[in-house]
Amino acid sequence: MHSPSGMDLAGLIGLLVAVPAVAYLGQSGRRHTGAARRAHLLLAAGGAIATGAALAGLVTALITGHHDVPGHTRALATAVAVGMGIGTLTLLAGTVALPGAASSPAAAVRHLLDGLVIAAAVWFVGWVLISRPTRILGDATPNRCLAILLPALLMVLALGLTAVLTLHAHRPRRHTVRVAAGVTVVAAGANVLAIGICRENEGFTLASGLLLTAGLTLVAWAVRAADRPVEVSGDVLERGAAYVVMPMVAMIVALGYHLARGGAMDVLGYLGVSVVGLALVARQYLALGDVRRYTMRLRQSEAHFRELAHTDPLTGLANRRGLQEALRDEPSKAALIGIDMDGFKSVNDLRGHDVGDAVLAEVGARLRRNLLAGDVAARLGGDEFAVLMRGDTDEAVLAAHRLLAVLGEPYEVDGGSIFLSASLGVAATGELLHDADLALRYAKQRGKNRVESYQHEYDELLRRRGILTGELRHAIDRNQLHLVFQPVVALPSMRPLGGEALLRWTHPELGRVAPVEFIPVAEESGLINRIGAWVLEQACKQLAEWLANGHDIWLSVNLSPKELHNSDYAAQVADVLAEYGVPPQRLVLEVTEHAVATDMEELVRRLAELRETGVRIALDDFGAGYSSLTQLRTLPVDILKIDHALVAEPESRTGTAAPLVDVVVRLGHRLGLEVLAEGIGTPAQREVVEEAGCRLGQGSLFGWGVPAEHFESRLLSSRPSGARPLPQPRRKSSSDAPARSQVVRLGPGMRQVRALLPSDPDFATAARDQNMGSVDSGREMGQG
């Protein structure tokens, strides 16, 4: 047994001090989970192996006295080098496995390869320095003991890895870098120990023990300091490439220097160059994979953003850009259906934007449900949609009618029903977007809730519409508007009881413009409120005059849905009545079924406000398609006006309308309403209406709309001898059911009767066929 020197003992004691650091790493590994656990346990294992190998080597050297046997020395040095090499490799694996070191196993491999490139360069430079002719270590050059090679290789690898982690570990990277530095110190210790054994130098033994202990302590300290979870970024773009250039430059400079001084390449030099070459090739291969993956990700993101850019977020349908793209790709036989919801603004105004959004989303869902394969539905903005489909004009018109029915179904939102219709324009040739839009605007102009197919004349019609909008703005100021009055008579006496005020527009150049043409213009341009106010005022002024002249009559005025939604309207009516001293019950305000079709609750509220002023409310065009029996029960109206189409159709009693007129009159009376049949043009029609028990009539048989003076002449000629009691407005009863009273118009055949029965599948179709008027309607224009 070789007696240990003080140096040997100091080295031994130094190594034993490393044991608590290894124990701490093991304990830390057990405390953690996932990547940290794996990394700490690897570090603990590596530390234990390296310390064990060093201890075993030292103890063996002490026991066997290897100093005397050179063969033994090399064998022992090799065994110690291999043992510590395994320990150092395990420590390196633990370092790379740290959560902050690399985002993925692939990133860890990249780090290792990068570390290898740096290591090989350091190796090569070191080789140049210690080999001939430079031989920086002189006689101390360890050229006899190959055992030094493995720890030396691992040391430069640890050094390279430390450099890579210093540049590329996840922030905060200081703990990871400290671990790597600690491992490098351990590797240096292994190197020094192998040299010490080879050279039989106790000073080296002591230094190695201290280095190993210091390295492992540094690792344990860094692990302790980094004891918190770290998020790792895996973005390959973060990595720069400059550090790969530096080792290459160092190698080239070293090689140039070496060759210039007459040095030659040997196996160790070639080893360094080959490792760099192989590592760079492998790194390049991985980088190509990174680029491929990154390109794929870019493509996917691009496709995603492209899709977003072409999609409407509210409905999930294509947006305008998406539709334009679909139009570009579409084969020649394609048709476009432009769709715009009617009166959608009032949904927003009355129920709020969220409800409006929900309705729009539902419109999108309905369109999607009704698409055929290959069709594209889009939301172009606001309440405007479009469907691009394969087919010709006829097929597109058919599809458009189907959509009209589908979109006309009530929208159940927020526990209430919203009734909306849509206008549709179809184009199958030419500039599809432009033409479908023109057709759509024409559908709006013709009263909404309908389908129009593009015609060349639309361009001209829309041009005229532009002119009308401009001219209508000045129509009141330039005295171009006037009222005519159509009598309402008692049946069967045919004595005039009242009249309906009808608006007319005579333009100096355009001539007489039909109400069916200018009323929609007024509604769309917002002029309707001003014009409606003018009509109301003129009618009240006229009525006041006739009442003052002793005529016992009432007048009705048509009310646009837009006016109705104006919250000040009731006050406005009250003011006008007061201004002209007209008893409120002498004024009847007619609302169309179109107004009924929007928002029931709001409508009931507004009508109730109006009735509070004492005026009576007539539901116009009843039987023309919109009203359901439920609505009729709920609405605070006094008069039911049976649509002229119901009345006008039958010339014979065998026609279908006769029983319908009968049903509607009975219904109205049962609900406590007065019923008025309008559009009576022949004695036969009058007979049918009279037999149904209807007490009020209106129509060409009793007179067209005429100027005030003619109307008054008629009143004078049919003045009764005795006084007739005035019809009293019905006040709201104390019961929950709203009270009703008087007039209704009857409309045409089976189609309209179905409108009374909303369960009938053709209900919506019938509703579509209606061309709703407002201040004035189309037929009135014909009558005037």
Ligand SMILES: Nc1nc2c(ncn2[C@@H]2O[C@H](COP(=O)(O)OP(=O)(O)OP(=O)(O)O)[C@@H](O)[C@H]2O)c(=O)[nH]1
């Ligand atoms: N809720 C909601 N409303 C919108 C959105 N985009 C636009 N709008 C509203 O939709 C309404 C559409 O207006 P218009 O089509 O001109 O009005 P309209 O009442 O439908 O009139 P017509 O089309 O003539 O029947 C406007 O009041 C817009 O403010 C949206 O994303 N959500």
